């Protein structure tokens with residue numbers, strides 16, 4: 672679906688925060704799509720990594736936050752090692768996650784997790800889940 676772009680939708684602060692948190696120059700991306708092709712999680716994503724980068728370049732914070740892509744990202748770095756422009760996309764995804772979590776928005780609520788799930792989930796998986804998905 673096309674995204675309306677205007678001065679209201681462009682969040683320049685969002686562009687700057689992604690750059691400072693990730694240490695990456697996302698403007699180097701030339702939209703080749705190699706990252707999506709290399710991503711083992713792309714089948715589960717509602718927007719390909721290439722699209723996330725494009726929206727981030729344009730400062731479309733709301734459009735980025737409406738996708739689940741950064742939460743599906745497994746931080747495997749496959750995109751990073753394959754990007755012909757040397758962009759560490761895994762760090763960009765992490766920066767996008769941090770910007771959401773810093774607003775005190777949790778992606779999972781530990782207190783609302785079913786007791787059966789908590790009982791069966793390996794502790795290391797639970798710790799990883801809370802690290803990645805809670806503020």
Ligand code: SF4
Nearest residue numbers: 700701703704706754
């Ligand atoms: S592989 Fe790199 S240059 Fe190509 S779309 Fe992904 S981030 Fe952009």
Ligand code: SF4
Nearest residue numbers: 710744745747748750
């Ligand atoms: S780091 Fe994330 S976006 Fe990159 S290939 Fe792995 S799962 Fe996909």
